[in-house]
Amino acid sequence: MRKCYDSVQIKLRMLITVLLIMVVMVGYSRQASQISGKVVSVEDNELLPGVSILVKGTSRGTVTNMDGEFSVQAASGDVLTVSFIGFTTQEVNVNGGQTTYEILLESSMGDLGEVVVVGYGSQRKADITSAISVINMDNVGEVPTTNVTRLLQGQAAGVQVRQNSGRPGEEMEVTIRGIGSLGAGSQPLYVVDGFPIGTSLGQSLNPADVESMTVLKDAASTAIYGARGSNGVILITTKSAKEGTVNLDFVANQGIQNIPDGRRTKMMNGTEFAQFKNDSFVDRIRYYEKREPALEEIPLEFRFPNQNTISTDWFDEILNQNAKFQNYNVTLSSGKGGIRSLVSVGYINQEGAVIETGFERFNVRANIGGKINDFISMGWNIAASRSNEDYASTNGRSALIGRALWADPRYPVYNEDGSFNDYIGGTNGVFGTANVVQELHEMERTLTENNLLTNGFLEFTFLKDFKFRTSVNAILDNSDQKEFRPSTLAGTGFNQAPPREASLYQRRNETLNIAADQLLSYSKILGRHKVDGLLGFSAQEETFKYLQGNGNEFPNDQVTYLSAAIRQTSTSGEADWSLMAYFARANYSFNDRYLFSASFRREGSSRFGSDNKWGNFPAFSAGWRISEESFMPETPWITDLKIRGSFGITGNNAIGNYSSLSNMGISNYVLGNSIANGQILSNFANSNLGWEQSQQTDIGLDWAMFDNRLSLTAEYYNRLTNNMLLSVEMPVISGFTQSLDNVGQVRNRGLELALDYRTKFNQLNIRSNVNLTINRNEVLEIRGENDEIWAGGFYSTYSVSQVGRPLAMFHGFEMVGIFDTDAEIEAWPNQDGAVPGTYKYLDTNGDGVISYDQQDMIEIGNPHPDYVLGYTLGGDFKNFDFNLMFTGAFNYDVFRQIEGSTMNMDGVFNILQSGVNRWRSAENPGDGRGATSNTWKWQRESNSRYVYDATHVWLRNITLGYTIPKNPIVPNARVFFSAENPFLFTSYIGTNPEARTRGGINIGVDDESYPMPRTFTLGASLRF
């Protein structure tokens, strides 16, 4: 392996040498002279300051001054590229003799001349024939966020961004054009400055460093990323210096975060819970013994609920109200001269909405680049970050939030002497648990991550139309995690009173990812023919290592290191993957009207079976700019009109590193009273394991109207995922219940609409963007016709994927009411164990029995929204500006897990406040939603009662800004106010309709995650 790696490097070095020689040989220069002129807006004939003027193919350029004038060195035959935001870029030929020029620029909102970053290159927007969304950073607003994924929210059709929890620093869940895989991952590939860093962006990139983002959605745009293109690609470009300017930017943003009342799960208070326990004793005796209980039969602690004096709202106790948020960024950029550079420093600190949690990060980034001479240009980028997180395990019933909700409210947080009350509950059938407040204070849980990313390129221009670019990328990531649970805390399970054995977990990870790309590109305009070509080679390798230690039983809780532990165990490991690919792309356009593009990638991956390591990923697309045709009438309705279509094949390799191999696992025994090493097969080998492939067809329409004031992009897509990488069941007589195989087919097809509108009323500029996504998902095939994949469990909910249905539909009993009487139960199909007050279920298979297994379970909910909406409204008036951003998802279901845990009324947990309206007798049937406390059977199991419509609209962000009038000290200054996640409009009674507590395809389960704060910040940005 080492030898091979070296040989890739040798190749690279040889290549550079050859090219350097060549560059020297072709190096020569022409005579240039000074030319000057001014730039004027066509519309209102005003002089334009700040317009960028570049001698094409060189690094020479300038910017017009306050009077719209410029001067630059150029030779006859050179071409000046004149560009300015909001205007169409113009190219002006320099003629020998002419030294002054008046250049007229045409206004163009939604500029078609704009250049868009695409895979391994960039392309003029007008020439694009595939489905690409460019995130307009103006529409994002001043978002107080630690993670770049937040910037994608609500911004592009077909891109769904879910905020699963309010954990500081959390990366959001991004899905492009639906879930395409049942077995492998569905996350997009993130490419930062040309470097494919993986299917998770992680926490190291500073949102303030992001210049632009492009989302590649169809196969024509993603096939160039081959085996990682199936789930879409997100290209992120970080900031670099603007040509001709020197700036010092300072941005500060500070604020507070709170959990609004509507985002809290309401539980019974101490008195209500005591009353519930009292009632449940009474009801049981009344029903089973048909008599009135004597007062003494009720345990003393519940006998007089009204005398209950303690009522702890555990959830409230763990909240950190008015949690601070602060973010500072300083950027120094220099764009004067041939070599441009930028240095930025950022610091962000987000206290958690839960006490003793928080996230903090330092970022530095520096890049330098530009033209060395007319033939060589280079760039180098280095970014480092260090983050510290004080975390807590928060999601799910047995984690912090869950326990804060179900802990017995009749216990105080503190004892009378001010010490923590260290054991909550644990009497009369109520589960005992640790004091969550104490746990947050006394547990040490930290995660520190250091991330170093560096990449650079060298680009040679030769033979006028050719470019060769060689680049290397590397990420080194180290993390250190530590968890110490002191002996003072009760156990993590139920009824484990303190003191317990202290325990420590400490782990270090290191990931090194290195990639090298070689790109040869060609670009030529021959009259009406325009040709671009690209040839490339890419290799990437990742090595992951970890070292982990566990310690148990500590002499004290003060020394919290492994060396102090009386018992220690340790483990270490390593995992690697590699890929190698050859690729090519050709774009051809004729007369700016007929556009064609084709790409091909052949990629090999270490993750696949020896018989199937290599995959081929072709794609084709074509476009027709109808508006350019002479037969099209000149009408304000059509500024630009293009129809386009594409087809391509992409892959998915997100299956884990060694899945095709059968490995030996350890199964030790004891022989002769000592340990004897034993080895067993750990999985079923499949050397045929190959690529999961997606075939995607896309038809799109780009239509700009009224001088680009209104533009519409509409897409239809049909994405078929074939040969899914799926863990398929097989008869266990093989020794294993499952093996990974390429089977089945899933289809995602849908419509995307993006409508952009800009207008001006006097001094009020308004821009508005709405994007709509309609995705329909269907499993077309698994293995056999009636095959189904079940995920989840009997006591939560099942996510079932069946042929002919969308994947991961909720399955459970269909609840049709509550039994009121024994007679009613008698008349109903046999539901063993039901008593009056039990949920009444449908006997769906009609066998007369509602069996206590999956037989009568049917589809009870759909976790996929009918449509998803993003809406931005922004504008400015004089010095004021504003931006509003909404997201919405419509007509989909969430399974609310906490109801299954607490609304079975077994009283081992505190109960949702709504449980006070439960069924108590036929005369007092409650709200028809809560069951009797006389039995729990049939109330914990997956059923339709716990499925809720989660249709919602979030007002995600409001930003209001005021630009301070120009003054000599600070030429550009702006102050702003931002409200993040201020309002949620929904009928869903849980706290977060986007919650997705479970992984994999067990989607749409809300199991009480980290609460979502509402954040208000005030900030200022200064530019010197």
Add this chain to the structure above:
Amino acid sequence: MKKYLNITVICIGFLLLSTACDEEFLNKTDPTVLVSDNFYQTEKQVIQAVNGVYGQLRSWHLSQWQYTEFISDNTTLHFNQGDRGQGPSLEALEFWQYNPATGNITNLYNSTYGIMVNANTTLSKLPESNATDAIKMRSEGELKMIRAYLYFHLVQHFGDVIIITEPVKSPAEAFEYNRSPVETVYQQIISDLNFAVGALPASHGSDDVGRVTKGAALSLLGKVYLTRKNYSGAIEALNQVTGLGYGLLQKYEDIFDPQKKNHQESIWDIQYQGDNQIGVNSNFIYTFAPRESVGAVIDFPGQDGGGWNTPTNEIIALYEEGDLRKEVSLKEGYTNLQGVYVGVPYINKFNHPHTIRGVTNDNWPVIRYADVLLMLAEAINEVDGPTGTAYGYLNEIRDRAGLEPVNGLGKDAFREVLLNERRIELAFENHRWFDLKRTKTASELVTMLNSYGLRERANPTTSREGIPFSNNDFIFEAFEILFPIPQDQMRINSSLVQNPGY
């Protein structure tokens, strides 16, 4: 100049297309484990592969009590209102509420075939390995003995089962197998055991104590014959065991003492080791101790047991006055840390001091000499009635227990006495369910279990805190003598036919 450029282009093309080391660059194996393709070659690897199978038996035995004691009239549970998670899985076995979806039956079925694949794979790779002939022979004997033991469990639990004796090469191949009749399964078992009897040594060197022996194979063969009612075959096999130097220990409690492991009476023990965190420990007492004992039974602060496999009132009452085994086998209650006596019984055989919470050192006796003697007595009685030899074996056991010998019984009465003696002597060692199936007809079993169920419903061994039984609890029907084939397996392979009644 143009010439140079052409050379450059060619060079680039060459570099881009050369693929000399691609395959090497793309071949990644997990550095932390070995790949099975390269395993089973050296002698050491063969031994490790066999050890791996024993290792699987070690974890498999942690849950076998569920299917053999818990399901029977020997033990019950201490009902836990708060923990409903085990309702449809573990409690279903106790209350005979199991169905094809019962998780713990699926676990039994899956884990048994999960061991089988390693036995079969190692057996198939043995001939090509570099191991010495002696190791090959021993290993083949061990693996076939273990395979027979597993099929013996499967056939008793499920009736007709799929026989697989080779690893499958592709998932598709696994669909070609179907259930074989009980008779064929027994032929397979007997053939494997006959091989093991010939291949295994009577004892192993001190480094290998814990491996199965000729004695273990003969004892198991005897038990298989006894189950098949081939009494002469059973007598022949078991008589050979008596000549191998085994004997009863003087004190019943010593049998289970972790300080005296692998003693004269143990023919096959599953080996566990405590006092370290390597993961080869047992933890039976953590499952069996009363659920609210809070450190009073297991000597760690706040430690509760699982409250499972609780001795029933019925078995407690069965102990004769003065039976020395009673205090060793079970406790009728405990005194909690507040000094209050709590009358929740528990199994005491596997309750010994240990240093690490959750990590015990107790071995599990699979076959011990007392079992062999009682089987011999049973077989002899069936052939010749209660002869002096039969009484001799029975009274040897009773004598150690401090009980008076029995005499002067008829054949049927002797059979009943013997069955009770087995119930007490081998209590909670996973014999009861199979003993009942072997000695009772289906209708006898149905009558017997339902009357036990009625008694347990009327007067539960442990308090249910006012929670009534479900209507179908403790109702035993004849078809429930066999477990259902797990639902998942039926669904995956539609050519399988389910046991009647499910």
